[in-house]
Amino acid sequence: MKLVRFGEAGEEKPGVIDGKGRLRDLSDHVHDIAGGQLARLGEISRLDLDALPVVSEEVRYGPCVGGVGKFICIGLNYADHAAESGMALPEEPVIFAKYTSAICGPNDPILIPRGAEKVDWEVELGLVIGKPAKYVSEEDALDHLAGYCLINDVSERSYQLERAGQWSKGKSSDNFGPVGPWLVTPDEIADADALDMWLEVNGELMQEGTTATMVFKPAALISYLSQFFTLQPGDIISTGTPAGVGMGMAPQRFLRDGDVVTLGIEGLGEQRQLCVADA
Incomplete structure (x- = not known):
């Protein structure tokens, strides 16, 4: 579904x-x-x-899952992205939080925060938890999965990397978490470890990759996280991004007011976001 x-x-x-x-x-x-x-x-x-009643009029799609308790992100989970970021490939998953106030619909605008200088894009595969997971094995991990979704892990790199503290403040501005359009149940995805993914800015291809190059796969991530805290229904895990982010370019390139970001993952739909300076 x-x-x-x-x-x-x-x-x-x-x-x-x-x-x-x-x-x-x-x-x-x-x-x-x-x-x-x-x-x-x-x-x-x-x-x-x-x-069921057909919704015939044009409507806004909201985030495909509501009431999210935890929005957990995995950093440096693609070798090519770790390399372009100048960071070592992790031996264990790198975990950080994206606060749930960042969540928005798949086609809602990206809000450029006041004082932002380096707003970046990241196409990512999202995992949505369907039933509680605590101390689960990798073999049983996917039994706790409700489905998959598309996520743009929007990031402000100067907040994330150049100012004191942890990554979350560079990841959690309003509308920095477009989620959806669909929550796709696992029966519709033949192999989540081999999905094509892409992202464009103003029609120019920036990211083109596949989930096959993830270092830590979905089952491994669910199992790993469940060793530290209970995953609850509705929790989202954003699993990392391939190469092609603005921070990794020479010269670097970042989003500005008026830019349009489009992205998609095979079987999970597409998103489109207009970048707008936050009031």
């Missing part, structure tokens, strides 16, 4: 994309695509989608 949340920010309704690509309203069956509702995905899969 391709599950969505649609409507105005903060008032999103649950929906599903049918076999013909039409948006169907799930409001009569689930309250939201969030938290404990993710345990009911089996029930949703048994619904007759053709009997």
Whole structure:
């Protein structure tokens, strides 16, 4: 299934994309695509989608999962990105937090913060947890997965790397976490370890890669994180980005007011964001 949340920010309704690509309203069956509702995905899969109301008007897609408790990011999880960043390949996953206030819809604008100088892009595969995971083995890890999604891990590099403290303040500005458009259940993804991914700025290809080059794969990441804290339904893990970010270019290139970012991952849809100076 391709599950969505649609409507105005903060008032999103649950929906599903049918076999013909039409948006169907799930409001009569689930309250939201969030938290404990993710345990009911089996029930949703048994619904007759053709009997659900079609949403015919053009609507905004919100983040494909609501009520996110933890937004966990993995750094330097692609060898080529670690190299372009001038950092050593980690022996264990590098973990940092992206605060949930950064989460927005897949086509909402990227807000350029006041004083920002180095706003960057990162196309990433997202993992959405479907049931609690604590001390799980790598073999059992994917049993705790609700599905996959597309994420742009927007970053302000001067905040992240040139000012004191940890990475989170360079990763968590408002609208620095576009998520969606869809939460795609695992049955629709034949091999999450071999998905093509890409990102363009103003129509120019910047990133082109594949999840096959991830250092730590989804099952390994879920298992690893669950050794330190319980993963809860609705938690998101953003699994890292391949080479091609602005920070790694010579000369470096960063986002400015008016730029347009488009990105996608095979089977997970596409995003489009206009960059806008924050008021």
